Structure formats: C-alpha cells, structure tokens
Amino acid sequence: MMTERIDLPVSSVLITGGNGTLGRSIVDLLLKTVPSLKLIRLFDMNPEGREYFEKLLAKGHKTKIEYEVGDIQDRQALQKMLQGIEAVFHTAGIMDVTMFPNASLMWSVNCRGTQNLMEESLSAKVRYFIHTSSVNSVIGKEGGADLAESDCTKPDSWHWQTYGETKWFAEQIVLEADNLPLPNDLTIRTLCLRPTMFYGENDHMNILKILQLARGFGGKLVRIGTAEDMTVQQTYVGNVAWAHLLALKALTERPDDCAGRAYFVTDNTPLGNLSDFAEPFLKDSGMKLTSFSIPFKLVYFISLLLLFAVNLVRKFIPEWRPSKSWDVSMMQLVFPTMKCSFSRKEAEERLGYSPLFTFEESSERSRAYYRNKF
Template identity: 30%
Template sequence: MDGARVYLVTGGCGFVGERIVELLSQQDYIKEVRGFDSAAREEVEKLSTGTENVVRACCVLNIPYLLYTSSIAAVGPSTSCEPLLRGNEDTQYGGEVELPYGKTKAMAEKIVLEANGTKPSNGGTLRTCVLRANTVYGEKAAFLQELYVLARARNGVLNYLEPEDTERNHTYVGNVAWMHVLAARHLQLKADLLAGQVHYCFGDTPSRKGFLVRHQLLSSADPSVRLGSHIPYWKMWLMIQLHRIIRVILSPFWRPQPFLNVPLLNTIVTTFSFETDKASRHFGYKPLFTWQESRLRTAQWLKAAAGSLGPPPAA
C-alpha cells in the first residue's frame, strides 16, 4: 500500500459512476475511494460549469491526474446529419454538434484536454485523459426499463425508429467502468502515453444495430417481447409536430412533457459508429464481461425491476 492513492469519483452515485466506485474498491493498490455527487449534496447543484470547477480544484489541491467521462455525442452527429461509419479516435468529423448534451460534452472535453500539462501551485504537472462512452446498457439503465414498459403496453411488441442499416455502438456498463479503472491506473504509470489522449469505450456486444441489441436484452428478460416494425421517419416527424401543436393549444390548462424532438430523432436515425483498439494498445484493456454475461446480468435486473411494475395491461 506504500504510495497508494485516493481516488475521487465525481458523479459516483450515477449509472456509470456507481460501477466505477464498485470496481475501484476491489483494487488492492488503491488506498481509498470517495464518491461525490449532486444527488448526495444539495449545495453542489448550485454550482455551474462543473468541469471548470473540477479542473480548478485539481490545480489548487495539487491533484496530478484527471480522467474525464465524455460521450461520442461530443463528436456528433452534426446538424447536417452526416453519418460516421466505423471511425476511430483520429477520424476527422466536422460540423456543429446537433444535441445540446453533445455540445456541453464537447466544451468539457476541450477544457479537460487544454488543462493537460498545467502546472499546479506545488510545481507538479496535471495529466488529463478523456474516455468517450457510447450507448451504455446494463443494470439500472433507465432507457431499458422505459422501453420494457412501452413493450408491455403494446402486448410485447418492440417497434424501432432507426433504419435497419443504421449503426451504433453499445457497451455494457461494467466494461465502461472497467475501462475507467484501467485508464486511471495507466494514466499514472504511462502518463507520457495517455496524457492528452481520447479513447472510445467499447466491449464485445456483437451487433451495431441498436434495435437488435435492445430486443436481445429485453427478450432475454421476457421471451414474450418480440421485435415489431420500423416506424418511418415522416410518421414520427408528424407526431412530434402534432404534439407540439397540442402543447401550445393546451398550455393554459395542461403541459405534457415532450416525448421526442426533431434533433434527437435525427440523431437516432443517423449512423454514428466507431471501430478501434486504441484502449487495448495504450493500457491493455479487454472487456471484463462477455456479451453473454452482460446480457444475463441485464436480463436478471430487468426481471427484478419488472416485478415492481405490476402485471402488463390487459389486451
């Protein structure tokens, strides 16, 4: 334990953060793991520009390493909906990012990467690295539970929006967390190699077709869930516009929450996938959980969660 470090996980109560804390706590080279989350501290919610605050704290408190969890949304799709087919960390992709979430992630990435090499007050050097997650599934994935509720309401039919040739990467939450553990460790051991770098998160989920992955996960938990049909773009676009009109008309009396918007729809139907082994080359990453294990763990959680939903509605 000589020289063992203390790890702080911001967002440690979140979907991915919780798993990072769990895996870090199993490593014998770590002295202590601390979690910090706005869900646990109300005063944290009053702070703005969180990434800037984290970088500033690293410099003031002489913290030498910072690993930032970003997203493929920081890259795109762009407002022009240009596809990206199996790119990698070096692929050039231009244009303005479509979703507000992606824009904030891109801004945060810039802050973190520009902070690499900063000299804190003690004369040391801050080393930073970025991991880009994609569509993350697994236990406590809210979107899976919501899809399951929708499928049950439709007698087990799971329809989908994306065209069948659309590609997206999906990664099990345990493997995303494991990549964080390895990257954080090797950022200390191989700072010259990892510092200032960006790595995509990946696992061994076999399909890049989102609707197939979702169906396999839900049907593993409930064999009655069956794949439905593709919802055409024009039909969903009209539904979004109709919903907006209804919101305006009924706004004095009722304001239903939007279920989807056009930018998000455009993102869903646009191919945005990558293919890389950079994390394997840089810090020896291999998925900790196989596709079979990932699917089983997710299915077991969904089965347990389904018990709290009650019986499906009568046909």
C-alpha cells in the same frame, strides 16, 4: 471474467456522479481490483444513493466509502470534496435529448460545472483527472463506420445539438488543463473517455426506458426498421468502468504517452437494431417484440406530425410537454439510421484497454439486472 488486480500509486479518488450507472460500476470494480485504495469519495445530487453505498460498506470492504450530496456548480462543496483527493473520475453530467431539452442546465452542469471542478482540482493539487465524455461530442450530421479519433474533429453542427456541443467544450476544458502546474510544483495529468451509449446494471436511460415503453403498450414493443437501416453501437457499462480504471493506471505509469487525449471506448457487443438488441431483455420480463416491423420512414413521418401537434399546443400552453413515453426527439429517432460505429484501437494501444467482460458475460449480467427491475 477473471478479476484482475491493479496496482495504483494513489490512495484516494473522487467520483462525481457517483450514484449514476457508470459511477456505481466504477466503485464496484475499484473495490474488487484495487485493494490498496484507502478512500472512495462519491459526490452526487441524489440523496437516495447513500443507502446503496451504506450496504456496500456493510459487506466489510477495507476501502472507506464516503457519500456526499451536492452540485458540481457549487464551488464551496467542490473544495470540501477535493480535500485529500489524488485522482478524479468526473462522470457527472446532464444528457437531455427530449423534444424540448433544457439547454441552459446542460451548459451549466456539463461545461461550467466541469470548469469549476477543474479549477478547484488544480487548487487542491489533484494529480490525475479523467473525464467521462461521449462519442456524441464528435457526432455531426453524418455517420461513419469504425471511426478513429483522428477521423473526428469538431463538427460544424452536432447531431445531438446542445448535449454534444457541451460535451465537446467540456473535453476542451479538461484536455487544455493537462500538464498545468500545481501549487506543489507537480503537474496535473488529464484525459477524456468517449464511450458509446451503454447498458447493464443500474441503467435507467437506455434499455430500461425501452422496457418501460413496452410495458406501457401492453407488454409489446413494436419493431422499427431493420438491422440494415437502423444500427447502433452499445457498450456494457462494466467495460466502460474498466476503461476508466485502466486510464488512471496509464496516467500514473506513462502519462506522456496517454495524457491530453480523448479515447473512444467500445467492447464486443454486436452492432445491430436497437429493437432486436432489446428482445432478450423483453422476453425475460414477460414482454415481447412484435413479429412485424414498421418502416422507419413511416415512423419518421408520424413523429413529424406529433412534433407539429406538440408545438401547436405549446403556443397556447407554453409549459406543456408530452408524456415521457412520447417525449422522443427527432435526434433520437434519426440517430440509429446514421450507422455510427467507433474503433477502440487508440485506447488499446495507449491505455492498455481491452474489455474485461465478454459479450456473453455482459449479456448474462445485464439480463439479471433488467429481469429484477420488472
């Protein structure tokens, strides 16, 4: 990887969800590639993130980093966070795809929170707004290969139920705000990015969950299905972060060519079976993938029985739910069989995006991270 420098005509940015997997990667790249940036303000619900960013400050970066704890549902907090901010990276959101997801929380954070942030951004004269959406915003009941943005409209029903639906409507809030007037007679320019699921540094939901599951089963992960019947597309988090920086650059340089749109974000990570993809990370952590494979249909049948049993128990103990290791929804189980993959051509043409990290670099950096977690 060659670290590039980006010239941006903005001196201050706000990152919501700044302590998340993506938020941290955006900060890392901003510090390395945008030396002219004066202020990075981070807004996150997790107070533990403060220590991480204080260590970054101790390294002597010229860019000022501010870390504030709060909730995007709190308008007063947003007003404070947006003071003096020129560009917003809105990465905060709730993804709950467990057996019994908290639908009301996802609507409150993903939609109403985005609405709050957009309205307050307009009042604060923010010029540029980049929203982190997801490919799940347009995944319905059927998959498809190498899908372009023009292939994906609002689904009749979402595969990921509430999560996908809330991300779709959050997109509409952001895109409909594009080119709205600001109090200073300028306009705000907006766009949305739709990454696939991502892996890499600071991941706590994807590969790390698989490693934790294997650890709970004595250091072994049972292979499910084959590459032919279970395929997922993943993207390295560093490349997702890079797409955000290039999106901001495009908004500042050629807004009429790129604003008001949503873009898929992928890289050169090979498509494949999730179990196979996790194998090198398992080996690095002293664990392994089984040599045998359990047919997907058998796993699906067992999961149906488990779901029936869980629902039966909850009739008598409504608040009960299975342990995290077993709290897997049917949506999660079925998704890899849909064989969804997406094209980044639109992002390449309109945002000037191409992956900053090769797959080999992405794998090496990710392996170092997961190895240290175990």
